[in-house]
Amino acid sequence: MEFLLQPGGQMRGTARVPGDKSISHRSIMLGAIADGITTVDGFLEGEDALSTLKAFQAMGVQIEGPENGRVVIHGVGRDGLKAPAGDLYVGNSGTSMRLLAGLLAGQNFDVTMTGDVSLSKRPMERVAAPLRAMGAVVETGEGGRPPLTLRGGSKLQGIDYVLPMASAQVKSCVLLAGLYAEGQTRTTEPAPTRDHSERMLRGFGYDVHVAGPVATLQGGGRLSAVHIDVPADISSAAFFMVAASICPNADLTLEHVGINPTRVGVINILRAMGGDITVFNEREVGGEPVADIRIRHAKLKGINIPEDQVPLAIDEFPVLFVAAACAEGRTVLTGAEELRVKESDRIQVMADGLQAMGISAVPTEDGIVIEGGQITGATVNSHHDHRIAMSFAVASLRATKTIRIQDCDNVATSFPNFVELAASLGMQIEQVDAESAS
Numbered sequence: 001m002e003f004l005l006q007p008g009g010q011m012r013g014t015a016r017v018p019g020d021k022s023i024s025h026r027s028i029m030l031g032a033i034a035d036g037i038t039t040v041d042g043f044l045e046g047e048d049a050l051s052t053l054k055a056f057q058a059m060g061v062q063i064e065g066p067e068n069g070r071v072v073i074h075g076v077g078r079d080g081l082k083a084p085a086g087d088l089y090v091g092n093s094g095t096s097m098r099l100l101a102g103l104l105a106g107q108n109f110d111v112t113m114t115g116d117v118s119l120s121k122r123p124m125e126r127v128a129a130p131l132r133a134m135g136a137v138v139e140t141g142e143g144g145r146p147p148l149t150l151r152g153g154s155k156l157q158g159i160d161y162v163l164p165m166a167s168a169q170v171k172s173c174v175l176l177a178g179l180y181a182e183g184q185t186r187t188t189e190p191a192p193t194r195d196h197s198e199r200m201l202r203g204f205g206y207d208v209h210v211a212g213p214v215a216t217l218q219g220g221g222r223l224s225a226v227h228i229d230v231p232a233d234i235s236s237a238a239f240f241m242v243a244a245s246i247c248p249n250a251d252l253t254l255e256h257v258g259i260n261p262t263r264v265g266v267i268n269i270l271r272a273m274g275g276d277i278t279v280f281n282e283r284e285v286g287g288e289p290v291a292d293i294r295i296r297h298a299k300l301k302g303i304n305i306p307e308d309q310v311p312l313a314i315d316e317f318p319v320l321f322v323a324a325a326c327a328e329g330r331t332v333l334t335g336a337e338e339l340r341v342k343e344s345d346r347i348q349v350m351a352d353g354l355q356a357m358g359i360s361a362v363p364t365e366d367g368i369v370i371e372g373g374q375i376t377g378a379t380v381n382s383h384h385d386h387r388i389a390m391s392f393a394v395a396s397l398r399a400t401k402t403i404r405i406q407d408c409d410n411v412a413t414s415f416p417n418f419v420e421l422a423a424s425l426g427m428q429i430e431q432v433d434a435e436s437a438s
């Protein structure tokens, strides 16, 4: 499936984007191994979160929904998971594979996880290594890539793990394995990353101690079912935050957006570029801060993006590169080599696409240098990457010609109603079959 975009779109109105993907994954994982019935509202009905949901159904957990964002999980308790009948296929979802690796390392059955063509290229040694150090038996495919197999029956020991990279997936993997380990498990991260696992574990009544970069928990405890209210995903909101910022006359309000301090890099960076963003109606919902956000068109300027913002905006860089392409002057990103191991190499793929659209975008080892300019139009490829597809769609708001984006099926992993919502706010977008696209 492809996206076809015409120049001249608008960006006005009020919208609520779908539920947070990171929190949706974790709600299923923790709900499944808790005692009692966990209810979830605002669940992301996208393919990635559904991959996690199906994995637990395959391990014998009764889960109802999602229906209008509501999921009911009949927790089986910490030792109640059953061996799945076959491999667990988790599609495009790195979060599913890496967090599940931790949760499954201490079970008494073997399990193999596989993924799609994009996930099959992504590094899994980063989770295999600490799990092995805890006593797990873990096998990866060639070069440390999927499939990922965990052999059952290993007795795990707690670990004091200093993360070599800023990664919430690796941190969460180790903490989830720590639930099944003897003694204490401690993670130390080089920079703050999303802390949804720590917050949600506490919500389920599990004691996690956090002091600066160090998170500590004791193995062997139990989780008690709760109700979880999933906020709208700031990573999905980001497409419209940039869209409204770059689009003349735009005035957009996004409702009920999660503004956890470990996720707000996109707001900080856009404001530093001159963005007109008002965060209001701040409240706390189920242990996560939430707010409404109003974005109006602004004249953006290029900046040197502070490296401390990188983990706080890690999934928002593809669309922030579009903001940089529309800004006056040069934007420089450094310290972001992690972008090369996402669903695609997001530095290279964005540089290629922006260049095809007439923008000077020069990749570096750990970032990119973008000169603001006039976006023309082009046919570009998303390389199986949902965020790349949606970012190029946003570029249409300042383009002079048609933009065609190939390979857009994976937008359904995180934002199944993107086309409908974008069109309702004024973007000139339609979905077309690849066959009709010669």
Ligand SMILES: O=C(O)C1=C[C@@H](OP(=O)(O)O)[C@@H](O)[C@H](O)C1
Pocket: 021, 022, 023, 095, 166, 167, 168, 169, 170, 172, 194, 314, 315, 338
């Ligand atoms: O923990 C999570 O839910 C996520 C962590 C990040 O990955 P890394 O830990 O690989 O940076 C992010 O890119 C991903 O979309 C979701």
Ligand SMILES: C=C(OP(=O)(O)O)C(=O)O
Pocket: 048, 092, 093, 094, 095, 096, 315, 342, 343, 387, 414
């Ligand atoms: C990197 C992402 O997700 P995951 O690692 O779960 O595939 C993302 O959604 O941008």
